[in-house]
Amino acid sequence: MKSPVDSNMNKLYFGDNLEIMQKYIKDESVDLIYLDPPFNSDRAYNVIFKDKTGKKSASQIQAFEDTWYWKEETQDAFDEIMNGSYSAELKDMMRSFVEFMGRSNLMAYLTMMAIRLTEMHRILKSTGSIYLHCDPTASHYIKILMDHIFDIKNFRNEIIWRRSQPKSHIKNRFSNSHDVILTYTKSQSAYFKPLYIAHDPEYLKKFYKYIEEGTGRRYKLGDLTNPNKNRPNLTYEFPPGSGNIRVWRWTKERMLKAWKDGRVILQPNSKIIREKGYLDEMSGSSVTDLWSDIEHLHGSHNESMGYPTQKPVALLERIIESSSEEGGMVLDPFCGCGTAIAAAEKLGRNWIGIDITFLAIALIKKRINDHFPDAKFEVIGEPRSLEDARALFNQSPFQFESWAVSLMGGQPFKSTGGGDTGIDGFLYFHDIHKKYYPIIIEVKGGKYQPKDIRALKAVMDRENAPLGVLIALHKPTGGMEKEAAALGKWEVPGTNRKCPVLQIVTIEELFAGKDLRLPDTSSTLKKAKREIREKEKQQKFL
Structure with a gap:
């Protein structure tokens, strides 16, 4: 899936951030790095999607599992540090860590972060800064790593962000209500703008x-x-x-x-x-290292996209405004739902985002296009041909399904109870009375036959979904097309429009822009509000 990269365009990468940084990002080319990596809290985080019909509770799909395990790739990373061109001090530190805590989940986390933080130091400009968002689970170990990689004299702040009100039901300890943001610079000449x-x-x-x-x-x-x-x-x-x-x-x-x-x-x-x-x-009160004036995002907040660990735009705007200049390059290597990217675009910075799931890539693409319809950016790593799609399916069927659903603007779905429910995604539409109906999406990448059409129809009946779509990697058989056609058409209430009950569309047809005979499904995913860039605001007053 390698493609030519336009060096002058903002970029969104799908893939492992270590490989992306090593392959694509040059030495000393980034002004500001913000990262909000999984904290190793031993929790699985799900994106919450509301069921618009009101018949079921919200569906969830796992965004990431916040647990790092010691496995083959971890051992490879540890061996790379021990045998590669890393400093003797870092090798001694990692050796001491593993002697102390063994090949544990925490050690896996520190190993994977050490090798990535070293890459971030390489790509950061001498005037650049890095902000690492974490919590008390492993922040003390991460600080030791960063003291070495970025040099203890370049430590700037341990920012405390009060993200929520204390939980009153906790009885055996003080409630947790803050995150930590560790701030380092590449050198003593780093850019910084005091804020008020x-x-x-x-x-x-x-x-x-x-x-x-x-x-x-x-x-x-x-x-x-x-x-x-x-x-x-x-x-x-x-x-x-x-x-x-x-x-x-x-x-x-x-x-x-x-x-x-x-x-x-x-x-x-x-x-x-x-x-x-x-x-x-007076300019106001100076912003200190205690941030209690930025509200966390609860589920009903107008910014919320249902993404776990989503941070407020105001938090990222403060970081970007203080530690980069207009036109500077901002990198978020764990970009999730793209808050740092959205803030960078709004403030007139160039940006690079990286994430390892197509769920995140799809959310970010939609978010940026909703916020800034004229935004120009390149997505690198997502399939652009049938050959690419096959390669993704062979590499990760789950990521293939998520990507395929995103081609239709659908809402991805996986049962939190485990097992295959026959549902890979949803679309939603409403009739003239604003009553919502679901459309079931199923994605097939391997072999399939007419019985798969009958199975999908059974799922539609179970979910009270009048319409369904099967996305196929390969051309369906004649028997499948005949089975789907035999299901007839369904008339949208209050209209004269009739839609096929079940349609089959191939990846190749979606690439070609084939329109399916469906009602308007544009309300499926929450639309982010249109934003105005700071430069556009300033021009209004000229």
Whole structure:
């Protein structure tokens, strides 16, 4: 599935991020890396898709399993570190880790992260930064790795993001309510832009409590006396002729000008000189390493796509704005549902996203196209020919099914109870009364015969689905086509439109753009809202 890569276009890669970085990304070509890798929490995360008919609970499909196992590829990665051109210090560290914890799941996680973080160090520019999102499960071990790979002197912050309210039902410990974001730079010359947020209302009420007559400007008063008493050049009488001699923070010339401009006042019945600090001249409060002002995404949030571990766009916008410039390159090697990519596109950055599932790739493609209909990006690694599709099926039947469903804009499905339910995806449509109906999608990549049509019809009856589609990798037999045609047509309620009860379409036909005779299914997947890029906002005011 190798294809020519346009070096000037944003890119979305399907595949193992280690292989993608090694094969496609040049040394010192990335300005900012944000990664939110699986935390090794020993949980399976599912994407939640709502059943639009209201007859069933939400369906789920596993997005990823947050457990890393010691297996052949892990041993290969460990051997690569031990025998490859890695530093002696990293080899010693990994050897100590494995002696301490054995070939455990945690050691597998650290091994796979070590080899990837080393690649990220290679591709990061000297002025670049990396933000690694994690939780307490393994953050202390990850920090040791990053201290070595990026150098402890390039550690910048351990950002604490308060992502949720504490759970009151926990009785044997304090509730977990935060994630950790470890921040490192490639060098001491890394780009960084300080950010500010609005002052807390209680802070304003307490300190900016004065209102200037005539202008209505809110201000606070600051002390101008100097705590250092041994400053002859700052020791003088002020106001002139008052006999009030002190050591001041400012020179006499600056003090006199501020007095003339009304920026310095003498408080009534006092010899204390105060400076007016106007609220409208302040940038706000500096953003610190404690982030409690960005709300986590609950299921009903308008940003939520049902993807597990989805982060708020505001979180990624803060990271990208502070640590990259417009036109810079942002990489997310575990891009999930594409929040970092969406934020990068909005803020005028170039981007590279990588994920190992077609579920994520399909979600990101739809999200970016919904947010920014004119966005230009290249998807690398997804099948572009029948030969590619066959190769994907042979490599991973599950990923093949997910990809095939995405060709129709469908909602992928796998039973969380295990086993083959005969359903690989859903489409939804509604009649003139807004009543929703499901369309069952089944994907077949191997051998099939007429009995598969009868089996799919049985699934449709079980699910009360009036219509079904079988996506076939190979051309169906004449008997299958005859069996499907014999099922007749179904009339969409409230219309004169009739659709075949069951249709067969090949991958080759989908590549060619064949239109199936189906009702409008555009409401199947949640549509992300149209976004306006920051540059477009600025141009509106010119």
